[in-house]
Amino acid sequence: MVELVLSGRTDAFEPLVTPYRKLLLTLAYRLSRNTEEAKEISQETLLRAFRYLRSFDRKRSFKNWLLQIEMNVWRSLATKAPDEATLRQMANNSAPEEPEGSLDQKEAREKLLSCLEELSPREREVFLLRDIEGRSVKEAAEILRLSGIAVRVHLSKAREKVRELIKDRFPELLENRG
Amino acid sequence: MNCSRVRRSLPLLAGKDLPAGKARRVEKHLEKCPGCRQKIEEIRATLAGVRAIADRTSLDWPEADWRRLMARVKSESPKPRLRPLLLPGLARRSWAYAAATVLVLSTGILVLRIVRPRSTSAMLEETATSTPAQPGRALGREQALLAFSPLDRPFRVYADRKSPKQVMLAAGPVPGKPAQEMMSMTLVSQKTGLQVHWTWNRNFEWEEKKK
Numbered sequence: 001m002v003e004l005v006l007s008g009r010t011d012a013f014e015p016l017v018t019p020y021r022k023l024l025l026t027l028a029y030r031l032s033r034n035t036e037e038a039k040e041i042s043q044e045t046l047l048r049a050f051r052y053l054r055s056f057d058r059k060r061s062f063k064n065w066l067l068q069i070e071m072n073v074w075r076s077l078a079t080k081a082p083d084e085a086t087l088r089q090m091a092n093n094s095a096p097e098e099p100e101g102s103l104d105q106k107e108a109r110e111k112l113l114s115c116l117e118e119l120s121p122r123e124r125e126v127f128l129l130r131d132i133e134g135r136s137v138k139e140a141a142e143i144l145r146l147s148g149i150a151v152r153v154h155l156s157k158a159r160e161k162v163r164e165l166i167k168d169r170f171p172e173l174l175e176n177r178g
Numbered sequence: 179m180n181c182s183r184v185r186r187s188l189p190l191l192a193g194k195d196l197p198a199g200k201a202r203r204v205e206k207h208l209e210k211c212p213g214c215r216q217k218i219e220e221i222r223a224t225l226a227g228v229r230a231i232a233d234r235t236s237l238d239w240p241e242a243d244w245r246r247l248m249a250r251v252k253s254e255s256p257k258p259r260l261r262p263l264l265l266p267g268l269a270r271r272s273w274a275y276a277a278a279t280v281l282v283l284s285t286g287i288l289v290l291r292i293v294r295p296r297s298t299s300a301m302l303e304e305t306a307t308s309t310p311a312q313p314g315r316a317l318g319r320e321q322a323l324l325a326f327s328p329l330d331r332p333f334r335v336y337a338d339r340k341s342p343k344q345v346m347l348a349a350g351p352v353p354g355k356p357a358q359e360m361m362s363m364t365l366v367s368q369k370t371g372l373q374v375h376w377t378w379n380r381n382f383e384w385e386e387k388k389k
Binding site: 010014021030043112155 | 186187190192193220221225227228229238244248250256
């Protein structure tokens, strides 16, 4: 499929990336906690993937390559993030397709994501990839271009912080499930 | 393993991300430590809760936005592969360039050593004049105090003129003094204050091993 796109069949790009459209948008949302920003991140990810498709190493996983681009896009946007209040306003006004689930589930999800905001960017990335997306440590290391040891160190800190934050702020999140 | 060390590993053990050997050691500790068991249960419950919440979270593109994005992508064209500016293929052969650099540097150092042997020997001719350290644990204090004197210059570092690369360390008798029989070295950690004493006899045999 990659070869087809590179040979000039640009219409082959859509079937190439369609299996990952939800994954990219959801991960971007979990990173940014803002639907508009999530769309912006995913859009930039797909544009960059298309532009730099020739640089894709065929021995690597295409999905991991996309996730790596998305992490880079998020990091570059996060460093020049404008005004959070403006972004929230945009998110509220645009009424995008919300994640499925009841009000309780949405509330629980928002509480969880608010805890993740307390983590450092690296800890958040590692925690999302390993504990929410279910990637292995090795895959997370490949996506983030880190060593396995570095991933474990960030992961350990992130889990400990999340445990403390949930215990202090939203103990009901665990009680309901206990 | 003590509790504080075990607790540092619990977040990884809870997610089954600890290497097998270490995991076994931590689990062994958990069998007899209720405090650590409770801690890992808390972490496991947190992770299970997080995963349960996250599992139901899934976003998708509004179809119109997706169509617009794909149309925009198709209007672009893939860029050519990025190549090194100076030499094509440099990145692929980087290991060879690194090896060549190491080889050139080590040859240079070797040549410098051969060309300037006298200065090296002169440097090695210097006599070690360090003050003897505190006596080591392996020695009786009185015995050690008798053996050392701050005025002693017990060991001499010199290079053989015939083979300048070979460094000799000799326990030579100082005129008017008995031959030095022992030497000790003390390493002190600046952070923790931990002191490590090493003691050798004149043949550089570690005294503590013998006892």
